[in-house]
Amino acid sequence: MSASLTLYHSPTSPYVRKVMVLLHETGQLDAVTLRGVQLSPVHPSTELNEHNPAGKIPALVLPDGSVLHDxxxxLDYLDHQHQGTPLIPREGPARWRRLTLASLADAMLDAAVLTRYETFLRPEDKRWDDWVLGQFSKIDRSLEVFEQASGELEKHFDVAAISLACALGYLDFRMPDLNWRRDCPRLAAWYSAVSLRPSLQATTPTP
Known part of the structure; x- marks a missing residue:
């Protein structure tokens, strides 16, 4: 099958990783051509901006030339393109619960990425320590919720689990001193188990 979709891609982006994990899980890798881009808030990609004015990845170019971003x-689009069990429940309370958990994982990830930008890209004399502490508080609160929801997470590897696994992977990749496992032993056990999935093994970022 020839690839009919183009994904703007960076192997270290946790947002791209979510998409790649779903492609692995649903057997759609052959349908997508990866187009690599390296960017940061201060080093945008002109090519990407032509397709996605927000200048963010992932961005997915569809066969008709239209572009999806975020x-x-x-994930929602790709989950409608395969014949297996949906990774995003189609309706009912399960849909809203799993999407809410996925949204919380994304919020934790957003806070971690913003902290990375503040502490790595911003000149040291312009960094705002209280703002960084506020982002860490979001991460801590989210981790507390997921620690309590660890039993629920074990039941399905779906959009919530994918989003959370990629967020935790980013914490390990960019904030190895955070030591979140100390306060979240059940979540740590869950993450240790799901990290063995081929989809997560194949998409683990490397420095």
């Missing part, structure tokens, strides 16, 4: 939108 990982949540792309």
């Amino acid at each position: 990982s949540r939108v792309i």
